[in-house]
Amino acid sequence: MDIRSAVLDETTGFLLLGFFGVLWVALGVFWGRKARDLEGFMLAGRNVGLALGAATAMATWVTSNTIMITPKFALQMGVWGMLAYSTASLGLLLFAPMAWRIRRLMPRGYTSGDFIRLRYGPVAWRLFLGISVVYSMAWLVSMGMAGGIVLQALSGIPYVYGMSVILLVCVLYTLFGGLYAVIGTDFIQSLIILVGVVVVGGVVLSRVDLHAFHARLAADHPALLQVLMPVALLSLFNNMFFGFGEIFHNNVWWSRAFAMRDGVSHRAFAASSLFWLPIPIATGFIGLCAGPLGINIPDADMVGPLVASKVLGSMGAVLVFVVVFCSLASSIDSLLAATSDLLVEDVYRKMLRPWATEATLRRASTFVIVGLGLATWLICLPRLGDLIQVLFLSGPLVASAIWPVIAGLYWRRTGHAAAVAALVSGSAAGLWCYFAIGWYAASLVSAAVSMAVLAAVTALWPARFDWSRLDEAEPSAHEEARPCFQAGSSTP
């Protein structure tokens, strides 16, 4: 499709990209000097305070999808679509008490994979790793694609160049700084995102005559004002359970729970959910304004940036450019760091090299971060499908992990059979629903089936788990080149 709506010229786009790219990499190198050992690199020394903790959780959850898919949801499904996306804040709020529990049960834990392995054994652990890696790649790819698309929409920079530069910058500073760099840059990025979204949302609101806005919507997009719009109603719960699944299972959030100081994590997650809530509402409103403001949207993925830049002109385009770059960087870096931790700890060390030394593990981290960046780049290159399709296909998989995680943290009687049955049945039912009914019901069905199966198997074949088994001894590889773990040896 030929799109002639770019507001900035390419040179301005490349200058902004270069400035922020150099800034993030420099900050990554600066903060990365604190990461003297593997624990520092992976978990920022387990000493992150409330302000940084809340900011990193908020910034990570403001993904490119919040900036780009929320306006798209609003454009497709009206006010319900906007509210559907904002329900993802409930996931952060519910994870707050879970983070407290995680810190209590696993004061020396490293990854969400550690929890599943110790709690449910090797079969559930391998299934969980598969789900987590598929989801993480889908999230990374959706953000890499979003980066390329938004730069093209705003400045005409070709999709491949924009996508490549954003991925390269994130890989570089995550590589140099680990979680220290990720959390430090997240703090700055969260401030820029909050200010940017408030300014853009406020200006768009001031330019809209609400009576004319309603009349134009009713004439051109009548279904967007329907209280009972079918797909929008379904997407409300679907998006909510997708968000729960994303947060409850993914190592991005677990690594933050492990990295925060004792007594901080639950307050930080609760605060981040409140800070995050207004952002999708503001960006969704921007998307809803496209029709009433007479702005053509050639590609729904670009509605937010296009409306903001058309309403605010060049300065607006610069602001949106910076906000989107920050939201992309704050999520891609977190995902690269957390997924690399998961692959290094759970796959490389636990499955392949139990005797690996700290230096070897640090080297492996480098290879994994570069490899993840390269794989993401290759998948993003042909720009297949749209953003929602890429991401929502992984929804049923992560939604099937909601109940195994909750029960694993709170129910002593849930054993490995219940967890495995819930993961398999939930994923299968959700994927079937994705193709048979639509994306808007897949995560909901997955969560429901997973919950029912887990409850039934727990009731029929109750286990009795000893919580102290979750406090695994410090991995010996971090101290000496001596193994303390044999792959597959930790079946409960």
Next chain:
Amino acid sequence: MRGARALAVLALAAAGGPAAAVPPRASFDGADTITTTEGHATLSWSVDGPARQDLRFALEQAPTARFARAEERYRGPDRGSFVSGLPEGDTWFRVRAIDAEGRAGAWSAPVRIEVAYPSMTLVARLFALGAVVLGCTVLAVALGHRRARRDA
């Protein structure tokens, strides 16, 4: 000199040269019927012949194939438009090119977007299921947390 220029203009007009050319006919890319359960679709179009930067496009929407109550949905240089919030049933679209002098080309063959939303029975059932699962999830975390705090 003046006579030569007049002859050239006459020759161009007789040959159907650029001064007399109407914009080429635009046509939609893809199938002529789009079926959706979500009430939205992306339309894209192109024109025959060499690439021209001066063309603008007018996109019209109507509830019938005869475009009796047609409304202009878009006028501008983009070669695509995302349409959403469409009512249940059929909506028709057509597009034409307009050049810098305001001359309009022929209308394209129309595209029909057929919207068939999921049944409200299915929606109500899934909505109720969602409410139950949400209630159970919140309850499980809240009760589990209360017990864990008590035991700590």
